[in-house]
Amino acid sequence: MTRCRLLYLLLLAALMISTEAAKGGGGRGRPRGRGRLFGSRMHILIPNRNPASTHYYENKDGAKIVKASHFELDYMLGRKITFFCMAIGVPRPEITWLKDGIELYHHKFFQVHEWPVGNDTIKSKMEIDPATQKDAGYYECQADNQYAVDRRGFRTDYVMISY
Structure with a gap:
């Protein structure tokens, strides 16, 4: 992975976290819905995940x-x-x-x-x-x-x- 792409992904993750914090997501209290950051479960974007790992990590x-x-x-x-x-x-x-x-x-x-x-x-x-x-x-x-x-x-x- 190139340095630029890694830097881009890190900046994107930081932006997502700060955006969710500004909206009131994360931290203490009740989760306000799926897909938001809350508690110890933070959704992470993983680009180019292969289908086998997607099936494992997102198994219903x-x-x-x-x-x-x-x-x-x-x-x-x-x-x-x-x-x-x-x-x-x-x-x-x-x-x-x-x-x-x-x-x-x-x-x-x-x-x-x-x-x-x-x-x-x-x-x-x-x-x-x-x-x-x-x-x-x-x-x-x-x-x-x-x-x-x-x-x-x-x-x-x-x-x-x-x-």
Whole structure:
């Protein structure tokens, strides 16, 4: 790829991001529709994608996270942290929880509750109770099936209240 073309693509991506930000897209809050930039899902233009990769990345049966917790959470030490994730896909996706890129496993203070809904939907709730300073970090819920993988991230930090 030539330098000019790469520079053009970078400028185009920056323009798209600034345009969406000016319109109120992106950042916190509810997504306002498909095709807009929001949350941790940013649409990227990939020129000259071959048909096989298009079929893979845009598969209608691929795992997609359709509902998730907010992107930042400040928690109080000793209280409960809760994150929610809901995904669709055929076959029904599996949800995996990660912290700082490492898969989380059940232990005494960490629980995951899951509810299958129909043949294509899974709901998952992750709870940490009681929360400690070590629980601050970057959490992700990852939904995957044989056709696709989708992720949402949530940053957490603790708040100390002084009296």
